[in-house]
Amino acid sequence: MSATFILSLDTEIAWxxxxxxxxxxxxxxxxYRPLVRRLLDLLERxxxxxxxxxxxxxxxxxxxxxxxxxxxxxxYHAPEVIEWIRGARTLHEIGTHTFxxxxxxxxxxxxxxxxxELRACAELHxxxxxxxxxxxxxxxxxxxxxTLPEVGxxxxxxxxxxxxxxxxARPRRAAHLLDRALGLPPPTYALDMLRVNAQLVNLPASxxxxxxxxxxGRIPTASRVRQARLGLAQAVRRGHLYHLWxxxxxxxxxxxxxxxxxxxxxEVAALRAAGQLRVMTMQSAAHELLxxxx
Numbered sequence: 001m002s003a004t005f006i007l008s009l010d011t012e013i014a015w016x017x018x019x020x021x022x023x024x025x026x027x028x029x030x031x032y033r034p035l036v037r038r039l040l041d042l043l044e045r046x047x048x049x050x051x052x053x054x055x056x057x058x059x060x061x062x063x064x065x066x067x068x069x070x071x072x073x074x075x076y077h078a079p080e081v082i083e084w085i086r087g088a089r090t091l092h093e094i095g096t097h098t099f100x101x102x103x104x105x106x107x108x109x110x111x112x113x114x115x116x117e118l119r120a121c122a123e124l125h126x127x128x129x130x131x132x133x134x135x136x137x138x139x140x141x142x143x144x145x146x147t148l149p150e151v152g153x154x155x156x157x158x159x160x161x162x163x164x165x166x167x168x169a170r171p172r173r174a175a176h177l178l179d180r181a182l183g184l185p186p187p188t189y190a191l192d193m194l195r196v197n198a199q200l201v202n203l204p205a206s207x208x209x210x211x212x213x214x215x216x217g218r219i220p221t222a223s224r225v226r227q228a229r230l231g232l233a234q235a236v237r238r239g240h241l242y243h244l245w246x247x248x249x250x251x252x253x254x255x256x257x258x259x260x261x262x263x264x265x266x267e268v269a270a271l272r273a274a275g276q277l278r279v280m281t282m283q284s285a286a287h288e289l290l291x292x293x294x
Contacts, residue, residue, distance in 0.1 A: 003235040007050040014075035015101040028252030046265040051282040053136035056099035093281035095134030096121040104143035122151040134282035149199040155286035158204035183226035188240035209246040212254035
């Protein structure tokens with residue numbers, strides 16, 4: 001298989017933000033819909049299909065009896081955003097980010113709770129005529145892999161295999177910022193090594209397109225773009241997967257986020273035009289890796 005680019009988007013608005021962090025991102029959440037519109041336009045311009053990993057609650061209108069009540073409702077419900085994604089000329093994939101952004105490392109997320117989350121998502125996708133083939137674990141906390149085929153999931157985004165991931169927490173955070181500031185080459189992955197079993201593939205992250213909040217705002221845009229270009233070049237050279245991801249609300253932390261993303265998409269489009277790179281969704285990559293036709 002040839003070099004492959006995947007873009008996955010953790011589509012959650014405020015579902016994954018802790019209560020004490022909500023004020024810090026309030027402007028991003030309030031401006032979420034214009035951000036998504038602009039993102040869809042940008043993806044259309046470069047003809048890049050993405051996997052939108054959507055928290056199930058966003059499908060539900062405010063007041064739906066299946067929903068956990070949260071306010072302001074615009075931060076936790078967005079059925080119109082789902083329709084915008086589905087209505088785009090570029091054929092995006094809508095995957096899942098669980099029903100309510102649960103964390104598998106919390107003791108409250110038992111196997112039964114996890115299965116209930118997946119089944120709720122599967123039912124929502126069925127009601128909307130959408131296949132459910134891809135999962136992004138909240139906080140990238142991978143677990144319960146044996147349950148995924150039960151609801152038809154064939155792909156998940158595994159944890160980034162960075163050079164610093166085995167370090168203790170504090171050194172790991174420092175190394176993460178250093179890695180991003182220097183724009184070091186991110187990990188890419190041999191495609192023939194990504195099958196977990198006959199029903200499931202792991203499509204690990206290569207790079208989080210870092211937002212501009214807090215200390216991360218001091219990292220130059222050029223470092224973000226340099227890292228992506230090195231990852232793409234390495235993927236082309238080795239015939240690997242390069243997997244970029246971020247949250248759409250991250251785009252609201254600085255206008256430079258769109259600058260960085262567009263520079264990366266421009267490089268992706270140039271490599272594709274040269275016949276050196278394929279753009280795939282998680283679903284389409286899994287289909288091929290599990291033996292389906294390209």
